[in-house]
Amino acid sequence: MRMKTSLAYVIIIAFYLTSSPVNGQEVYYPGRDWLRKPAAGLGLDQGKLDEAVSFAKNSEYKGSRDLRQAILKGFEREPYHEIAGPTKKRGGPAGIILKDGFIVAEWGDIHRVDMTFSVTKSYLSTVAGLALDHGLIGSVKDPVSDYVWDGTFEGEHNSQVNWHHLLNQSSDWSGTLFGIHDWADRPPREGGIDDWKRRELHEPGTHFEYNDVRVNVLAYSLLQVWRKPLPQVLKEEIMDPIGASSGWRWYGYDHSWVTLDGVKMQSVSGGGHSGGGLFINTLDHARFGLLFLRGGQWGDRQLLSKDWIQQALVSSEANERYGYMWWLNKGENAWKEVHEDVYYAAGFGGNFIVIDRRNDLVVVTRWLEPSQINEMMRRVMKALKPGK
Secondary structure, rough: HHHHHHHHHHHHHHHHHHHHEEEEEEEEEEOOOOOOOHHHHHHHHHHHHHHHHHHHHHEOOOOOOOOOHHHHHHOOOOOOOOOOOOOOOOOOOEEEEEEEEEEEEEEOOOOOEEEEEOOOHHHHHHHHHHHOOOOOOOOOOOEHHHHHOOOOOOOOOHOOOOHHHHHOOOOOOOOOOOOOEEEEEEEEOOOHHHHHOOOOOOOOOOOOOOOOOHHHHHHHHHHHHOOOOHHHHEEEEOOOOOOOOOOOOOEEEEEEEEEEEOOOEEEOOOEOEOOOEEEOEEEEHHHHHHHHHOOOOEEOOEOOOOHHHHHOOOOEOOOOOOOOOOEOOOOOOOOOOOOOOOOEEEEEOOOOEEEEEOOOOOEEOOEEEEHHHHHHHHHHHHHHHHOO
16 A cells, blocks of 8 residues: 555655646646657648748758758858868758747658757857856847956957847947958959958947857957856756757857866857757757756746747847847748747757747757748648637
8 A cells, every 4th residue: 555655655656746837727847758649639731830840841951961061061161161170971851840849840860869950059159148147148139348357358349249139230340350350251243352451340239140250259258157068058957857868969069169267177068050059869859858848847847938038039229120140930031820939049050949938839950951841840730720
């Protein structure tokens, strides 16, 4: 009798570890094993969902599976561009679709660890959010020079840059980090090196420019604040609590090592177009996406404040489609037939984590031809039954 009582207690505890009440209903959180449910039982048309999956499988990114070649080809216009960090040959198309937290569709090798390029930026901004939550940064409007005073933010222009500017890629920070010039990263179509070097600087906050050097300045600055490697912060604060695998890695460049408090640490990169960045499997991406879908809560723990997530999803002054390193489905270039409650992380080669708050959906794609993500999401939307 005692054994039966103990077993029942264990079952009850296990249930509460993977569920939490929201609006009076139990919300599912996956344990080590992730439950799969038929799509039809969760308000999806199985046939149309199968069509969306088939579309993803048949719309593979056209670049080489040897990502060294794909990177060098993709960024060949950048002067002095070279691969400075690790790379890895990629797998084929893969992905997961979650509904109400349950897996309703999957394709490809979802356990394979691959590069994820600029999806890394959304993980990086999360580390910034944690710094705010922990009180290590007082406000996103604080000048970064108040925290990083080694010369990185000296001068009339750079001293105006605050955390808000770095997070929404409107800082126009000017300089060289780990041997890479800001002006050499994704230069304009017109002009040449002399023009790019002498460009007029934009007042921080007024001009959006997607630029990995400045993203890496954010990573370097957060390293100065945390004073421990950012992968360790992410692991302890987010990835371990959400049950991620031990297979993911976050790299910088071969020469992006610094010494803090007498300890040598690598400053990681926020993308992979010079190598490095986050290497991770599809399932771990899905867990991360579900954490954001649940407002930063995992089970009974609030891992990331709801306030931070709300901040991260506000359109920036310089680009209504961009928050704090999350893309927003707004404006003239919004995905057609996909509503505005969708936001997403996006990376080179068709890596996406798409979060649909209205329909309680997470869609993760790997190696989908980037131009086809709108069509992919349109098909997923078509699979939703009316009223669901």
